[in-house]
Amino acid sequence: MKKSVIVLAVMLLFITLVGCVDYKAYDLPKEDKTTDDAELVNEIAAIEEQLKNDSSSVEAVDAETVEEVVLPALEEKKPSSQPELTTDDKGMQVVTVDENQALRLKVTVSDPDQDNVSYNFTAPLDPRGSWKTNYGDAGQYITSIKATDGKLTTEKKVRIVVNRVNVPPVLEGVKDLRVKEGTVITFAPTVTDPNKDQVKVTISEPLKNGVFKTDHTSAGEYNIIVKVSDGELETEKSFKLVIDDVNVLPEISGLRNLRLKEGETATVKPTVKDLDGDDIVLTIADPIGDDGVWETTYTSHGNYTVAVTASDGKDRVTQRINVSVEDVNMPPQIVDVALDVK
Numbered sequence: 001m002k003k004s005v006i007v008l009a010v011m012l013l014f015i016t017l018v019g020c021v022d023y024k025a026y027d028l029p030k031e032d033k034t035t036d037d038a039e040l041v042n043e044i045a046a047i048e049e050q051l052k053n054d055s056s057s058v059e060a061v062d063a064e065t066v067e068e069v070v071l072p073a074l075e076e077k078k079p080s081s082q083p084e085l086t087t088d089d090k091g092m093q094v095v096t097v098d099e100n101q102a103l104r105l106k107v108t109v110s111d112p113d114q115d116n117v118s119y120n121f122t123a124p125l126d127p128r129g130s131w132k133t134n135y136g137d138a139g140q141y142i143t144s145i146k147a148t149d150g151k152l153t154t155e156k157k158v159r160i161v162v163n164r165v166n167v168p169p170v171l172e173g174v175k176d177l178r179v180k181e182g183t184v185i186t187f188a189p190t191v192t193d194p195n196k197d198q199v200k201v202t203i204s205e206p207l208k209n210g211v212f213k214t215d216h217t218s219a220g221e222y223n224i225i226v227k228v229s230d231g232e233l234e235t236e237k238s239f240k241l242v243i244d245d246v247n248v249l250p251e252i253s254g255l256r257n258l259r260l261k262e263g264e265t266a267t268v269k270p271t272v273k274d275l276d277g278d279d280i281v282l283t284i285a286d287p288i289g290d291d292g293v294w295e296t297t298y299t300s301h302g303n304y305t306v307a308v309t310a311s312d313g314k315d316r317v318t319q320r321i322n323v324s325v326e327d328v329n330m331p332p333q334i335v336d337v338a339l340d341v342k
Contacts, residue, residue, distance in 0.1 A: 093158050099137055099165040099195075105129040105158070107145055115149035122146075124160070131160075135194035138164035168233040169193045174226055176239050181219055181246040185212040189226055197230035207241070216275045219245035248275040249317050250310040257321050262301050262328040266294040268321070270308050278312035285309075288323070301327035 083097040097103045106129065109117045121129045122144045124137075129145075141160040146153055173190040187207050193199050204225040206212045222241040227234055254271040268288050272280050285307040288294040304323040309316055 088159070093156075094161060095158060096161045096163065097133060098163045099133050099135045102130065102132040103160075104131075105145075107147070109147050111149055113149070115151075117147050117149050119145060119147040133162050135165065135167060136196045137162050164195070166197075166230070166232050167194050168235045169197075169199045169228045169230050171226060171228050171235045171237050174237040174239050176242075178242040178244065179214065180244045181214050181216055183214050183243075185214065185241075186210065187212075187224075189228075191228050193230055195230065199228050199230050202227045202229075214243055216246070216248045218243045245276075247278075247312065247314045249315050250274045250278075250280050250312050252308060252310050252317055252319050255308060255319055255321050258323045259326070260296065260324070261326045262296050262298045264296055266296060266323055266325075268292040268306065268308065270310075270319075272310045274312050276312065278314070281311045281313075283307075283309045283311075294323075296325050298328060298330055300325045 083095055083101060083103040086094050086096065088094050095103060095105070105121070105125065107119055109119060111117050120127060124141050125131050125143050139162055141162070143158050143160060145156045145158065147156075148154070170192045171189055172192075173188075177185070177187075179185060185207065187203065187210050189201065191199055191201055203210060204223075206218075206222065207224055212218075220243055222243070223238055224241050225236065225238045227236045229235075251273050252270050253273075254269065258266050258268070260266055266288055268284055269292050270282065270284075272282055274280055282290070284290050284292055287300070287304055288306050302325055304325070305320055306323050307318050307320050309318040311317075
């Protein structure tokens with residue numbers, strides 16, 4: 001192509017020069033025309049010589065033999081964040097990949113005898129030269145590529161460098177929880193680490209130790225924060241813990257059965273407490289009454305069952321006591337003496 005362009009340019013130059021000579025021939029002396037023609041012939045000869053040299057140079061380049069080199073390569077060109085293929089200072093090819101990335105090598109082979117050539121890969125690559133790395137695979141690996149024509153075998157080693165990529169631990173099993181007072185709560189989230197690192201789990205109060213034995217004071221709503229760390233990265237989740245109030249019944253103590261005689265005073269003074277701290281209303285049935293005091297008379301003899309009830313406004317508790325009043329015989333009394341007039 002280069003030669004054709006140069007020849008065409010020379011021809012155009014020659015035609016132009018000849019045209020100019022013919023046009024001006026009648027103005028020039030015969031001696032001048034001869035001189036110009038000689039110079040033109042020399043110029044054309046020089047150009048042809050230059051073309052010859054250029055042609056020889058082009059043919060020499062075309063005749064060079066290009067040697068085909070067997071090189072493993074990544075299947076396609078990847079961005080810098082993807083697997084990379086380089087060569088170390090000892091001439092070994094190095095594939096660099098991050099954990100959890102996939103790589104695949106392809107191999108170009110040539111055989112001077114034009115024989116059919118097959119090749120295979122050793123671990124960690126699969127038979128197709130592929131490997132999907134996972135977290136935890138960080139390290140260096142040597143894989144061998146063996147090519148054979150059935151008689152002779154060629155082996156090439158490639159180093160694979162898997163860079164560690166730390167990712168946060170995975171935290172599962174965290175969801176809202178609702179229980180009643182008195183329940184023993186056991187909380188154990190599911191924690192995994194893709195890098196297989198040791199992790200530390202932290203849970204906020206009242207589930208700090210993973211176990212919470214609720215009681216009558218535990219009612220309320222709690223925001224529980226769960227954190228898991230591998231020392232570098234941390235995962236945090238939260239959930240709502242609702243503990244419903246369970247009313248604790250009031251407790252009555254200090255009651256006993258009473259036995260007394262007519263004319264004596266019956267006294268009932270129970271002790272009442274409520275674990276929830278509720279206000280208590282205490283009632284005592286007749287004949288004693290809410291004030292807990294009964295002054296018996298000489299007509300009060302008999303047996304009585306007296307109910308003592310404590311109420312916290314939600315529930316009530318009742319206990320009963322027996323009150324026995326013994327008859328006391330008293331002499332008759334002369335109340336008045338008057339004249340009987342008929």
